[in-house]
Amino acid sequence: MELRHLTYFEAVARLGGFTRAAESLHVAQSAVSAQVRALEAELGAELFTRTTRRVALTEAGELFLARCRRVLEELDGARRDQADLAAVLSGRVVLAATAVVGAFDLPGALSRFHARYPGVLLSLRSGLIAALLAELDAGTVDLVIGPVHADLPNRFATHRIAREQVVLIAPPGHRLAHGGPLAVTELRDESFVCLPAGSGLRAILDDAARTAGFEPRVPFETHTPASIRELVAAGLGVALVARTVAASPGPAVSVRQLQPAPQHPDIAVMHHRDHRLSAAARACRRQLIELE
Structure with missing residues (x-):
């Protein structure tokens, strides 16, 4: 069984005739007829009933068509995979x-x-x-x-x-440097280091503070999480940051869990x-x- 057997058979079934299939495939009608006959001979079953007016699938043809289309779809998928791979490379x-x-x-x-x-x-x-x-x-x-x-x-x-999780970082030796989980309400009187207004981290800080009943004071704004840590380590305030920022290499800071912890996206x-x-x-x- 050859690939063109399946291609020609599917085209006849889809278009409802040998002439239309031949035109679609840009081959002679006799070639389509010959390939379909060869396929029927190999399968040992008639796939179409043929009259002077119409061509219709037999029951065997209906069964074979479903499997034929799955095979052709898999082949098309394989071609796309190869094309994608060439493009990726x-x-x-x-x-x-x-x-x-x-x-x-x-x-x-x-x-x-x-x-x-x-x-x-x-x-x-x-x-x-x-x-x-x-x-x-x-x-x-x-x-x-x-x-x-x-x-x-x-x-x-x-x-x-x-x-990701949100934690508090504080300078070593700060009053909040050690202990268990910390309530956000205990941060009411602290100065914060944070990203500018409009950033996601600033929104997390603002929401957590307002839920705790206060507006955070942010005298120090910076543009990267790494510089937040540097400013906190220098004793200029505390900060809410992602746990991975607190755990990454950099100046020493103390890390406290928050309870309840503000949600990080x-x-x-x-x-x-x-x-x-x-x-x-x-x-x-x-x-x-x-x-x-």
């Missing part, structure tokens, strides 16, 4: 990530992707989530890894890859629903998701 991916990615091992993920697809030109940008989503809107990045805040517009598709890989991802970007996204 020579593609380009621009990935952007916030400083906070939870327990997700981004360097390891990028290393594994590069080892699997060494021909892909892979680049990484970093920044705050609002700026990175603007780049995703503009089409200047393919994928973004970062926190999924509640107000994320629906035009961004997400897939969670890690969870899940970390996800995001892409724009209206922008078609390249084959290379789709392969990168698959690998990031598989590592969840």
Whole structure:
């Protein structure tokens, strides 16, 4: 049995006649008829009833058609896979990530992707989530890894890859430097270090403080989680940060759990629903998701 047997048979069944099938396939009608007869001979069953006016599937033809289409669909899928692979091998991916990615091992993920697809030109940008989503809107990045805040517009598709927690960091020797879980109400008189208004971390701080009945004082604003830690270590205030920021290498700070702990958004890989991802970007996204 040859592939063209299946192709010709499916075309006759779909188009309802040998003439139409031949025109669709750009071959002579006699070639279509000959291939279908050869297929019937091999199967030992008539697949069509033929009259001068119409061609119709027999019961055997109906049964065979379902399997035939599954085979052709699988072959089409295999062709697409090969085309995608060729595109991946020579593609380009621009990935952007916030400083906070939870327990997700981004360097390891990028290393594994590069080892699997060494021909892909892979680049990484970093920044705050609002700026990175603007780049995703503009089409200047393919994928973004970062926190999924509640107000994320629906035009961004997400897939969670890690969870995160919020903790308090304080300077060593601070009155809050040691102890068990800490209530947010105990932070009422503290000065905070945080990201600017409009950032996700600032929203977490504002919401937690207001729930506890006070407005947070933020005399020190900075633009990266790492610099928050540096300012706290220098004794300029306390801060709410992601646990991974508190645990990362850097100046010494004391870490306290909060009770109840403010909710931190899940970390996800995001892409724009209206922008078609390249084959290379789709392969990168698959690998990031598989590592969840």
